[in-house]
Amino acid sequence: MKPCRECGHTISEQAPVCPTCGVPYPARERWDGWGFEYKSQATLFGLPILHVCFKFRPNRVPVPAKGIIAIGQFACGGLTISQFGVGVFSISQFTIAGFALAQFAVAYSLVAQFGIFLHQGRGLLVWSLADIIRRLQ
Template sequence: MTLMRCPDCGREISNQATACPGCGRLLQERGPTVAASGEWAGRPPYFYEYKSQIILFGLPLVHVIFGPTWLIGFKPARGIIAVGNIAIGFVAFGGVAMGLAAFGGISLGLVCAGGMALGLGLGAGGIATGYWALGGIAIGVYALGGLGIGAHTLQNDPNMLRFLSAPFGRGSS
């Protein structure tokens, strides 16, 4: 081990250090090593994957996969319950989620919630579509939101406003 000076603060530090203990400047990147074949040697950093041993309908019961896109590519989590950057399953949680019930930044499915929820049944989010849509921009047969576009909205259906303002026990009368 030899000593060197930090380029920012001038403190003497080891040449093996990844960052200066005085000022915090990064001195060297310690990334994963790449084998001669071009494959990762060992596990890439910041990567996690779990697949349950229980298989239903040809899919694992739970599949979780996380890691930076530049490192793992666009590898989706596929399972009955899927969690990941990209998740595809019956119940999916992720940045991009697709499933019967989907929750994520961009979600597609029968019931979904997220920043952009593209639902067939119920969509709830910043931008939402679906038969029932709730969101900042809501597009559906029944739409409730800042901008509601549909057959039944607060702007064009007076019965909807009465229904929403009635106590839950009384119904829409």
């Protein structure tokens, strides 16, 4: 038995929630959310070389992966592998990128099911941004 880190009520070490105050995992000294996160110690330009993050904060807000190589549900970086991504090179379901492989994309160059590109694009329904602007005039 241990005291809850918030209210001090005695609880089991395996308790998922404090019965008094409702704090999640009350026996742990520190708890910063649900899920998995790995950040490499090595950095480049202030970003970790690798950041893998499938995590939610205690207030249930997702934590984005930010790094040279970023992998997660939400990701931002040089190479992103994600559901929602922003990056130079991106493999995502939804992305804004320089070069993209995605279901929905806005990119300089892309391969996508649906997308808007600046230079070159391949896919089911992809359009050049220049063509879209031309048609609007």
